[in-house]
Amino acid sequence: xxxxxxxxxxxxxxxxxxxxxxxxxxxxxxxxxxxxxxxxxxxxxxxxxxxxxxxxxxxxxxxxxxxxxxxxxxxxxxxxxxxxxxxxxxxxxxxxxxxxxxxxxxxxxxxxxxxxxxxxxxxxxxxxxxxxxxxxxxxxxxxxxxxxxxxxxxxxxxxxxxxxxxxxxxxxxxxxxxxxxxxxxxxxxxxxxxxxxxxxxxxxxxxxxxxxxxxxxxxxxxxxxxxxxxxxxxxxxxxxxxxxxxxxxxxxxxxxxxxxxxxxxxxxxxxxxxxxxxxxxxxxxxxxxxxxxxxxxxxxxxxxxxxxxxxxxxxxxxxxxxxxxxxxxxxxxxxxxxxxxxxxxxxxxxxxxxxxxxxxxxxxxxxxxxxxxxxxxxxxxxxxxxxxxxxxxxxxxxxxxxxxxxxxxxxxxxxxxxxxxxxxxxxxxxxxxxxxxxxxxxxxxxxxxxxxxxxxxxxxxxxxxxxxxxxxxxxxxxxxxxxxxxxxxxxxxxxxxxxxxxxxxxxxxxxxxxxxxxxxxxxxxxxxxxxxxxxxxxxxxxxxxxxxxxxxxxxxxxxxxxxxxxxxxxx
Numbered sequence: 001x002x003x004x005x006x007x008x009x010x011x012x013x014x015x016x017x018x019x020x021x022x023x024x025x026x027x028x029x030x031x032x033x034x035x036x037x038x039x040x041x042x043x044x045x046x047x048x049x050x051x052x053x054x055x056x057x058x059x060x061x062x063x064x065x066x067x068x069x070x071x072x073x074x075x076x077x078x079x080x081x082x083x084x085x086x087x088x089x090x091x092x093x094x095x096x097x098x099x100x101x102x103x104x105x106x107x108x109x110x111x112x113x114x115x116x117x118x119x120x121x122x123x124x125x126x127x128x129x130x131x132x133x134x135x136x137x138x139x140x141x142x143x144x145x146x147x148x149x150x151x152x153x154x155x156x157x158x159x160x161x162x163x164x165x166x167x168x169x170x171x172x173x174x175x176x177x178x179x180x181x182x183x184x185x186x187x188x189x190x191x192x193x194x195x196x197x198x199x200x201x202x203x204x205x206x207x208x209x210x211x212x213x214x215x216x217x218x219x220x221x222x223x224x225x226x227x228x229x230x231x232x233x234x235x236x237x238x239x240x241x242x243x244x245x246x247x248x249x250x251x252x253x254x255x256x257x258x259x260x261x262x263x264x265x266x267x268x269x270x271x272x273x274x275x276x277x278x279x280x281x282x283x284x285x286x287x288x289x290x291x292x293x294x295x296x297x298x299x300x301x302x303x304x305x306x307x308x309x310x311x312x313x314x315x316x317x318x319x320x321x322x323x324x325x326x327x328x329x330x331x332x333x334x335x336x337x338x339x340x341x342x343x344x345x346x347x348x349x350x351x352x353x354x355x356x357x358x359x360x361x362x363x364x365x366x367x368x369x370x371x372x373x374x375x376x377x378x379x380x381x382x383x384x385x386x387x388x389x390x391x392x393x394x395x396x397x398x399x400x401x402x403x404x405x406x407x408x409x410x411x412x413x414x415x416x417x418x419x420x421x422x423x424x425x426x427x428x429x430x431x432x433x434x435x436x437x438x439x440x441x442x443x444x445x446x447x448x449x450x451x452x453x454x455x456x457x458x459x460x461x462x463x464x465x466x467x468x469x470x471x472x473x474x475x476x477x478x479x480x481x482x483x484x485x486x487x488x489x490x491x492x493x494x495x496x497x498x499x500x501x502x503x504x505x506x507x508x509x510x511x512x513x514x515x516x517x518x519x520x521x522x523x524x525x526x527x528x529x530x531x532x533x534x535x536x537x538x539x540x541x542x543x544x545x546x547x548x549x550x551x552x553x554x555x556x557x558x559x560x561x562x563x564x565x566x567x568x569x570x571x
């Protein structure tokens with residue numbers, strides 16, 4: 001992993017911008033830029049801005065996504081600057097739709113074996129779908145066709161397969177002399193009239209298909225027996241009177257340029273493909289299926305190709321074992337976090353190519369080397385703006401507004417101890433570009449974020465909530481910031497009875513909820529769970545019997561609460 005180093009003044013050293021661009025340029029295809037679960041304003045705005053920067057630099061497809069529901073503060077910011085919320089990325093697990101699906105046009109069930117074989121050769125495929133009105137009714141492979149040719153000796157198979165006369169005509173390169181080419185050969189057997197008429201009467205029966213030459217006596221005998229179809233080889237002539245008699249008896253007469261041997265060899269290839277196709281059980285997968293779920297099935301089944309269907313059951317193509325092995329993982333850039341517990345579901349299956357963050361190092365593992373930029377600043381958006389400057393990409397008023405709002409949120413308008421001079425200087429630059437006044441913007445944002453209007457207790461709880469694990473203790477920490485003390489009291493009254501339910505439904509051992517008064521620069525802690533109050537009292541040297549837990553000067557979850565609390569939990 002490449003670790004970016006920073007010197008005084010926030011200057012980058014150890015890796016040049018050109019090197020970074022070349023490295024990133026190797027990554028082709030769609031790349032998702034996504035923040036953490038329960039996303040805050042920084043997580044969303046930094047993802048949008050960084051995806052835009054990557055597109056400007058590379059010309060490739062980088063798209064911002066969210067890993068959870070957007071809170072009211074962020075919603076206000078996006079509306080303020082006319083930006084749509086990024087689509088939800090529920091997980092980054094590999095799905096069938098992410099694989100190389102071989103698209104191929106299918107054939108209808110009544111198409112002949114010969115035409116199907118020709119299409120397979122033209123498309124260089126070993127398996128072809130049999131489709132009826134876009135619905136998959138079967139598949140046939142080159143092996144199935146070989147079996148039909150080599151192992152079928154039944155002279156009645158054309159009738160059993162209900163072979164259409166037009167298939168026979170096409171297969172034999174023939175022409176229709178008389179009869180209905182849309183009709184079907186459904187009775188009798190295939191015979192060759194290679195003997196005199198007396199012997200023919202012994203083995204040729206009514207409704208048979210008879211292969212003949214130019215002998216008039218044999219042709220007349222077949223008509224007299226009332227055969228279903230006469231196949232006249234080598235383009236031999238059929239007397240007009242015999243043709244008229246055949247018409248009266250609804251006998252089909254086909255002329256072919258091929259000799260008797262060739263006709264006998266080819267005629268079974270006129271059988272409709274549905275007769276030999278594999279119909280059941282078909283092993284199919286859906287576009288939405290996860291690769292991990294189908295792996296065992298593909299391994300156990302000895303099929304070369306597996307049909308893929310969309311959610312409506314329509315055929316979309318094939319995947320093969322070879323393509324299964326070559327599948328590329330989803331490419332992801334993480335912003336504003338590097339903790340597995342906070343990442344989008346399935347992150348262990350993704351290819352993390354970059355991480356842009358300002359938090360402590362977490363437990364994210366990557367498949368290979370990647371670009372990792374982590375700086376001790378108060379907001380990821382600050383880093384993203386620096387990267388715009390380094391790449392000499394112009395920051396639009398919209399992007400500036402998003403980045404500035406993120407810094408306001410994460411630093412509590414520079415009141416948080418996580419805030420640095422770089423954050424404040426950056427926010428003022430961005431405010432000028434965006435044409436906004438910092439104090440007014442902050443008030444509007446915090447008012448939107450703390451408003452209870454139309455929110456459920458669960459929505460209030462999880463609008464800014466993160467999960468942590470220390471040793472074997474799994475706990476959550478939520479936070480709401482407000483400039484209105486009465487509003488914080490209302491939120492407390494909603495949360496206190498609700499947190500025990502959250503504890504149970506999310507399998508947490510403890511919950512700490514921070515109600516942060518921005519103007520007073522203090523936080524009231526709501527505790528829930530066995531031992532939660534004791535741990536926080538020990539961490540901050542507070543009396544356990546205090547009616548309320550008020551932490552003066554504590555406004556930052558990341559820099560003030562979590563490190564102190566973790567220290568107490570580890571003792």
